[in-house]
Amino acid sequence: MSRFWSAVVHGLTPYVPGEQPKIDNLVKLNTNEHPYGPSPRALEAIRSATNDSLRLYPDPNADALKAALAQRHGVQPTQIFVGNGSDEVLAHAFMALLDHERPLWFPDITYSFYPVYCGLYGVAHKTIPLTEDYAIRADDYLPQGHDKAGAIIFPNPNAPTGCLLPLAEIERIVAGNPDAVVLVDEAYVDFGGESAIALVNQYPNLLVVHTFSKSRSLAGLRVGFAVGHPALIEGLERVKNSFNSYPLDRLALAGAVASVEDEDYFQDSCRKVIATREQLVADLATLGFEVLPSAANFIFTRHPQHDAATLAAALRQRAIIVRHFKLARIDQFLRITIGTDAQCAVLVAALKEILAA
Ligand SMILES: *Cc1c(COP(=O)(O)O)cnc(C)c1O
Numbered sequence: 001m002s003r004f005w006s007a008v009v010h011g012l013t014p015y016v017p018g019e020q021p022k023i024d025n026l027v028k029l030n031t032n033e034h035p036y037g038p039s040p041r042a043l044e045a046i047r048s049a050t051n052d053s054l055r056l057y058p059d060p061n062a063d064a065l066k067a068a069l070a071q072r073h074g075v076q077p078t079q080i081f082v083g084n085g086s087d088e089v090l091a092h093a094f095m096a097l098l099d100h101e102r103p104l105w106f107p108d109i110t111y112s113f114y115p116v117y118c119g120l121y122g123v124a125h126k127t128i129p130l131t132e133d134y135a136i137r138a139d140d141y142l143p144q145g146h147d148k149a150g151a152i153i154f155p156n157p158n159a160p161t162g163c164l165l166p167l168a169e170i171e172r173i174v175a176g177n178p179d180a181v182v183l184v185d186e187a188y189v190d191f192g193g194e195s196a197i198a199l200v201n202q203y204p205n206l207l208v209v210h211t212f213s214k215s216r217s218l219a220g221l222r223v224g225f226a227v228g229h230p231a232l233i234e235g236l237e238r239v240k241n242s243f244n245s246y247p248l249d250r251l252a253l254a255g256a257v258a259s260v261e262d263e264d265y266f267q268d269s270c271r272k273v274i275a276t277r278e279q280l281v282a283d284l285a286t287l288g289f290e291v292l293p294s295a296a297n298f299i300f301t302r303h304p305q306h307d308a309a310t311l312a313a314a315l316r317q318r319a320i321i322v323r324h325f326k327l328a329r330i331d332q333f334l335r336i337t338i339g340t341d342a343q344c345a346v347l348v349a350a351l352k353e354i355l356a357a
Helices: 040-049 063-073 086-096 113-121 167-176 230-240 250-261 263-286 308-317 341-356
Strands: 027-029 080-083 104-107 125-128 151-155 181-185 206-211 224-228 298-302 320-322 334-337
Touching: 027 334, 027 341, 040 250, 063 080, 063 224, 063 250, 080 086, 080 230, 086 113, 086 181, 086 206, 086 224, 086 230, 113 125, 167 181, 224 230, 250 263, 263 298, 263 341, 308 320, 308 334, 308 341, 320 334, 320 341
Parallel strands: 027 320, 104 125, 104 151, 151 181, 181 206
Antiparallel strands: 080 224, 206 224, 298 334
């Protein structure tokens, strides 16, 4: 606390990122990073961009990246916004598109940055409970008489549950709220979901947000983007150009373009994670864990006889870090990132020991 803080700062409750411990030989399964490295072509592009041109500002409009993404996703460059990680894209969306007289609706169990941005930007919100099965139910997001959303945001697959809402259900929410922006945060969609980008030409109220941090294994580069109607994109650009004209540096732009162009590597590395996930789910079931159906690069699991926080602490003693949320409804779950086959084998062996002890 300081008397030099502004009133806004006094009222903030900041997001708490998963820890990045500085311990060697850690099995780090807590922040949903990709277990395999980025495309070698992306790394080479970053190395090649590391030269005298770094004295110059990067392209403020990121035209090359927008062109590559537009081609990859079958849309126009004017339908794409890029930012310094998708968290920044989301932040701009909260200010530009999600702040209205009626509250923003999002699930009670979801990405915990959403309420943080509501606090930062003063966005009124209402949380909609997930079902007993921890699923998003499309009907709950349709106008209920006079009770309508000012805007809607949710991840698909949801975080930290990993549960996927089928595209037809997303479309019901978007079509049923023609006067509200629906933002679908597809941070994990490449691990088994169908992207709502397929719907953006039909619905001017749909914004789809992606990140390079998970499926493209570039969390350290900080690149995210949004796809939607040009009018939504223009709103985001207005905020961005009132905040920071150069959110993506030259290395990020070069690496991101090369990553998008290396489709084979991308598909292959996502496939590997999915295969490992299916093996891990089977192994955990054998140990008596319940695992929610996951379409992400993590799983959400609980054991009927073992306390989640105790399990997380016992894993930590064995240098295995997973994520536990001390929150209502989910405090008996662990969120476990899909690592390499070897890392998951170490995890399963450790859990077997812990349960037997
Ligand atoms: C990881 C994550 C993000 C943020 O990704 P960055 O691009 O690294 O900022 C956004 N939304 C959800 C649901 C995530 O899990």
